[in-house]
Amino acid sequence: MALLAITIMSCSGGGGDDSPAPEPPPTTGGGGTTVTAPTYTANIKSIIDGNCVTCHNPSGENPNVLLQTYAQVSAKAADIKIRIEKPAGDPLVMPKGGKLSQANIDLINKWITNGMPEK
Ligand code: HEC
Numbered sequence: 001m002a003l004l005a006i007t008i009m010s011c012s013g014g015g016g017d018d019s020p021a022p023e024p025p026p027t028t029g030g031g032g033t034t035v036t037a038p039t040y041t042a043n044i045k046s047i048i049d050g051n052c053v054t055c056h057n058p059s060g061e062n063p064n065v066l067l068q069t070y071a072q073v074s075a076k077a078a079d080i081k082i083r084i085e086k087p088a089g090d091p092l093v094m095p096k097g098g099k100l101s102q103a104n105i106d107l108i109n110k111w112i113t114n115g116m117p118e119k
Pocket residue numbers: 048051052053054055056061062065076079080083084091092094095096097100
């Protein structure tokens with residue numbers, strides 16, 4: 001009985017953050033490798049550069065919203081999340097007139113959820 005009490009106590013100790021991390025869905029980057037901790041420099045910049053910066057630059061279609069640096073992208077993260085999750089064909093979906101791959105959407109969402117690490 002004493003042993004049981006000790007077991008229970010040792011299990012419930014620790015203060016709440018005992019998240020067992022239930023297998024996250026695999027997120028694949030450009031090369032097909034699984035990315036569990038995406039960073040702006042390693043993962044996000046290339047997605048934005050390849051799909052967004054043609055318009056979101058000072059002489060592009062939307063020069064009001066620049067997406068060329070970490071500071072610019074992280075400041076717009078909440079809006080970016082909304083826009084990239086619009087269905088293809090939605091007038092508000094970004095990239096405008098297109099749709100990111102689900103892998104890239106997952107990667108950006110994971111990056112935002114993780115607190116937008118720069119590197
Ligand atoms: C073909 C040009 C084009 C591309 C490519 C493009 N955008 Fe846009 N984007 C626009 C235009 C034009 C607007 C303004 C009209 C609107 O809000 O839909 C806009 C608006 C936005 C907004 C809303 C900004 C605000 O605060 O009002 C966000 C966020 C955004 N784009 C993110 C992105 C992201 C992220 C990508 C790449 C995945 C992307 N865009 C690719 C043209 C583009």
